[in-house]
Amino acid sequence: MSSIDRKLLHELREILGAGGIVSRATELKVYECDGWTVEKRAPEVLILPRSTAQLSAVLAALHRRGIAFVPRGAGTGLSGGCLSLNAPAMICTSKMNRIVEIDFDNRRVEAESGVVNLHVTNAVKSKGYFYAPDPSSQVACTIGGNIAENSGGPHTLKYGVTTNHVLALEVVLPDGEVVELGGPAEERCGYDLVGAVVGAEGTAGIVTRATLKLMREPENHRTILATFADADSATRAVSMIIASGIVPAALEMMDQLIIRAVEDAFHVGLPIDAGAVLLIELEGLEAGLSTYADEVAKTANLAGASSVRLARDEAERALLWKARKRAFGAVGRLAPNYATQDGVVPRTCLPRILRVIADVSRRYDLRIGNVFHAGDGNLHPIILYDEREPDQVRRAIDAGREILKACVEMGGSLTGEHGIGVEKIGEMPLMFSPDDLRVMTELRHVFDPMERSNPGKVIPQPGACVEVAAPRRQAPI
């Protein structure tokens, strides 16, 4: 593989000007990993373009030398998607952070890819709009990173994920060519290449600009906490609520281990004897909300809820959400280390998969907590371990794999929102046949025939076996 030499550094400085590149090893250390901290490798050079033209010139220069690169947004990803693997150059979009145009009439916003997710909503909320995808890292993560990972968030249940909200992209291909894909209208001309680039984890070039849809803020909401004696009845309630014809905006679950950890840490008034709780949020017209809330309460009771509590006011609502969002922080008090999975199962398989997780917990002698997006069937089992004990580390790895395998066997997925990256690349053959993976590689080559954009991610090389040496990353979800 070609590498970075003085001549190239000089050429990059010419293109980018002062402050456009970082090549000192001490400064590059910051960029050695994202939220997946198991594997670390710093790039040889970090490139910070300020414009599409600069980025295009940079990629053309790398292309001439056959040098591979890794795109990076804010580095909040959880699957090692921007790990510097087989690529000496890293290109960070954080200086391309302008909101180009807000078009309230058409409910569109055009933003550069380095714009922080929450900044989009902040820019439009005064007029009653918001940008729907809301990953937990939204105060830091960028639109470009969201597009690469097809990010979700608690509102996914009602609003869908990033791909449902992106209309057009400006992409710089790995050879430096700038292409416009899609447009501001809801129908496209020709193949849906926007849909192919979203979720490609940076393997189709670098997105520099995106046209996003804005949504109207709902008139009001109701937040409900339903308490259950065991996880089984809580997950049954999830399916019953969904089947009753009500689609909440969010439907989250916490099991006993998590409830106790949260209560010990933050004293928010969760029922510590409960086997599980559901946090259910409804939104829509004020006129209809109370009726829906009553129906959800009835359904929860029917599923065996021991109590159903409606948040009285905004303060109580905020407290309940604080409990949910800080769950991962609370877990940090229970064990020196924890590892989180991102598997998905069909919603009706939730009781089964939770039994599998409980069984795995027993057999591997590891505590596992569950706090997750129940409405979507998107699990986040948290496996507690101590990295100072090599045997525990090995058991944590094996336990995680067994849970993912069970998810796939139930018709689910390896990952609901964190991406494959390098973390789960070895498990891709559990879900996809050699033919599936070959066709995905063919698609990749349409954009990147030499595999220079984020090499070694998403699609495993035929015959290669990636050995994960340590458990999954620990990070707030």
Add this chain to the structure above:
Amino acid sequence: MAATASSNLANRLEAIVGAQRVRAPTAAEARAADTIVEPVSVEQICEIVRMCEADRIALAPIGAARSLAGIRRSPVALGISMVRMARIVAYEPGDMTVVAEAGITVGELNTAMAGARQRLPVDPCGPGMTTLGSLIGAAHSGPLRLSEGTSRDLLIGVRFVGHGGSLVHGGGRVVKNVAGYDLMKLMGGAFGTLGIVTEATFKVRPIPSDYCLAVVPYARAADAFAAARILNDSIPLSNLDILSPGLATRFNSTGQFLLLAGFSGNPPEIGYQAGRIRDSAGARGEILGALDALRSYELLRDIDFHSAPLAAQIAVPPAFLARVLESCGSDIEFRAHAGAGVAQIIAADEPGAEAPAIAVARWREVARSTRGTLRLIAAAPAIRDSLEFFDTPNAGALALMRRLKAAFDPAGIFNPGCFVGGI
């Protein structure tokens, strides 16, 4: 010569699928394909694709053949009818997902799910004729796209037979899934040019307990669009459509533009929304409930643009739709999905030999002026040769599309020659 080739083809197909499964096209299919085969399994389709690749025989998947019959200049040699592959593979109401073979129609699928009060909420004209394969391939949608999205938003898994006759799948059966590339998006709106979709998994949605439809007449299109805009900003409507006077006649309206605003919810919600609509419409119009609302909605949904002598779908940023339709000229009729910025338009008069190309060029120019798109839905055979059915994408995007086509269809057999840029 042609007859011999055709009978040769038939013989070889019969060896794969059996004699009863190879037939001549019906009148409706004749413009889409010369010979029709009705495979009963994925394995048979794989074998047919391998055979066609070896001998460079053009083929295309067909449902009712409306889409392809409307836009192909000449038929492909072989139409793969999915009529025998129409099973529901898996449906679990609690999961709110359904897996079904590509030959089942939206209507059949929705009938099967009605008992659980769920539906696939994509509503093309004639759901009973629209197969899932067609829904995906031709990117059909209808009035409900405003509130429920399109098949692009709801398709979460797909199986298709690609080049080499290999069965490929993307996505899965769960509503949230980011493993691997999104092959579903590639199949959507590709008109069968990248492979034969055999099975699809969709998210489904609850059927609202009550649906009402406000029908409000306006003398001027601009007033109808202005009213639509205010409503769309104030309440979460199910659909929001405007019909030009010529198409509004089916609602017993004469000479008026009709605003049709559907809304649903529980009784207090319905009452509230009805009130807001009455505030906006004043004394004009009426609000239909129950069966009347459903019947009128179906009338709106089933306006048939496939059989028009010249019909197109235009898509622009929604606030520009009123102006765009006005600029298309006074000699059109339209159904506008006002909130989505999408409209179907037909030339009001029987087009002559010269006029259609000029009309289409004007529509296309108007769409382009707002960075929108236009594609033809149907054109009479006599005028077809003079028309471009799709916009030409910008050079960079088109080059990628050509590479995609070459990668997914190296033999060039999947519905060749009728997609963008001659793909």
